[in-house]
Amino acid sequence: MIRFESVGKSYPDGTVAVGDLSLDVPDGQITVFVGPSGCGKTTSLRMINRMIEPTSGRITVDDRDTATMDAATLRRSMGYVIQHAGLFPHRTIKANIATVPLLLGWDRRRAERRALELMEQVGLPAHLAKRYPAQLSGGQQQRVGVARALAADPPIMLMDEPFSAVDPIVREQLQDAFLRLQAELGKTIVFVTHDIDEAIKLGDQVAVLQVRGELAQLAPPATLLAEPADEFVADFVGKDRGYRTLSFRSAPYPVAEEPTVPVGASTDLVRRTAVGGWALVTDDERRPLGWVDPDKVDGTVSTRSLHRGGTVASVTGTLREALDAALSSPSGRGVIVDDTGALLGTVQAREVVDAITATARRET
Numbered sequence: 001m002i003r004f005e006s007v008g009k010s011y012p013d014g015t016v017a018v019g020d021l022s023l024d025v026p027d028g029q030i031t032v033f034v035g036p037s038g039c040g041k042t043t044s045l046r047m048i049n050r051m052i053e054p055t056s057g058r059i060t061v062d063d064r065d066t067a068t069m070d071a072a073t074l075r076r077s078m079g080y081v082i083q084h085a086g087l088f089p090h091r092t093i094k095a096n097i098a099t100v101p102l103l104l105g106w107d108r109r110r111a112e113r114r115a116l117e118l119m120e121q122v123g124l125p126a127h128l129a130k131r132y133p134a135q136l137s138g139g140q141q142q143r144v145g146v147a148r149a150l151a152a153d154p155p156i157m158l159m160d161e162p163f164s165a166v167d168p169i170v171r172e173q174l175q176d177a178f179l180r181l182q183a184e185l186g187k188t189i190v191f192v193t194h195d196i197d198e199a200i201k202l203g204d205q206v207a208v209l210q211v212r213g214e215l216a217q218l219a220p221p222a223t224l225l226a227e228p229a230d231e232f233v234a235d236f237v238g239k240d241r242g243y244r245t246l247s248f249r250s251a252p253y254p255v256a257e258e259p260t261v262p263v264g265a266s267t268d269l270v271r272r273t274a275v276g277g278w279a280l281v282t283d284d285e286r287r288p289l290g291w292v293d294p295d296k297v298d299g300t301v302s303t304r305s306l307h308r309g310g311t312v313a314s315v316t317g318t319l320r321e322a323l324d325a326a327l328s329s330p331s332g333r334g335v336i337v338d339d340t341g342a343l344l345g346t347v348q349a350r351e352v353v354d355a356i357t358a359t360a361r362r363e364t
């Protein structure tokens with residue numbers, strides 16, 4: 001556990017970047033620092049690995065005062081990721097990722113093996129290993145940044161707006177990849193962002209900071225949305241905070257069995273299977289292909305007669321995806337699939353809304 005005990009940072013010119021911050025960062029979880037520009041997020045993060053030295057209070061890691069540790073050793077024991085990845089431009093991707101392991105004295109072969117293994121884990125094709133950072137897209141560079149921070153397998157990761165320099169679609173892909181990786185690795189992560197949506201999606205707990213690093217609220221995302229501690233937090237999480245609940249990673253909602261027909265099914269079979277005027281068509285592996293209206297089937301179901309407007313939600317996805325699947329489905333029933341893309345069943349919008357309400361109530 002990382003513990004802030006009345007930590008402060010003032011500069012000689014009188015600026016108080018952080019006044020008096022106390023909070024705990026539990027092991028194996030993602031703690032997000034979120035707040036407006038200049039509130040002291042980066043300062044607080046960098047005080048953990050002593051890239052910035054606190055001027056008051058203390059920070060402990062597993063009860064050891066970091067001020068008593070060797071600063072270089074402390075720094076290498078924590079992964080650090082920043083905006084724009086901060087890669088070494090004249091080193092290849094492989095060499096960038098292997099940097100810390102080599103500093104720690106690993107032999108070259110082992111460090112390179114590790115680099116290639118990490119590239120795969122963060123979703124980078126191996127053929128990029130010999131390229132230089134400038135030859136990669138912004139999203140790929142951020143993945144290299146994450147891989148490099150993970151290279152020496154540090155228990156703690158410090159991340160300062162790592163995904164904010166890429167476009168929204170790439171950002172979402174990076175966030176999803178990051179969550180999948182964290183589910184596997186269970187690192188202790190401190191993640192800085194000024195984006196409340198990102199904080200809610202990624203955080204196990206979220207620390208909302210205001211100027212001078214004052215802690216306005218420390219809570220799981222659902223609590224933050226349902227019970228903001230004060231006006232500042234309420235403003236910061238926004239007027240549409242009810243909708244934001246939808247971005248929760250997952251919550252249980254009922255998935256009803258949905259009868260299906262194959263391509264080639266007769267009009268008669270479609271008519272007997274359809275519920276509320278629509279039947280779901282799946283392929284041999286039970287992957288959903290689209291909905292079909294029996295009145296529009298001319299003899300047998302062909303792929304051309306399918307309504308493909310509806311989105312498909314993964315059962316491990318967010319409530320937003322499930323609700324979107326229901327609202328975009330011509331039958332009003334959202335299609336839910338498992339990890340392999342095979343049909344699990346369907347859910348109605350009303351049921352997703354009930355699940356949202358229940359989650360908010362349970363977590364507060």
Ligand SMILES: Nc1ncnc2c1ncn2[C@@H]1O[C@H](COP(=O)(O)OP(=O)(O)OP(=O)(O)O)[C@@H](O)[C@H]1O
Nearest residue numbers: 011015016017036037038039040041042043044194
């Ligand atoms: N070397 C310095 N000397 C004086 N003031 C500084 C120094 N470094 C940072 N500050 C001030 O400390 C405050 C906190 O800065 P910090 O970088 O921690 O903010 P932040 O929350 O990360 O902001 P942003 O979201 O813009 O990155 C700011 O008001 C900043 O101007």
Ligand SMILES: [Mg+2]
Nearest residue numbers: 041042043160
């Ligand atoms: Mg900052």
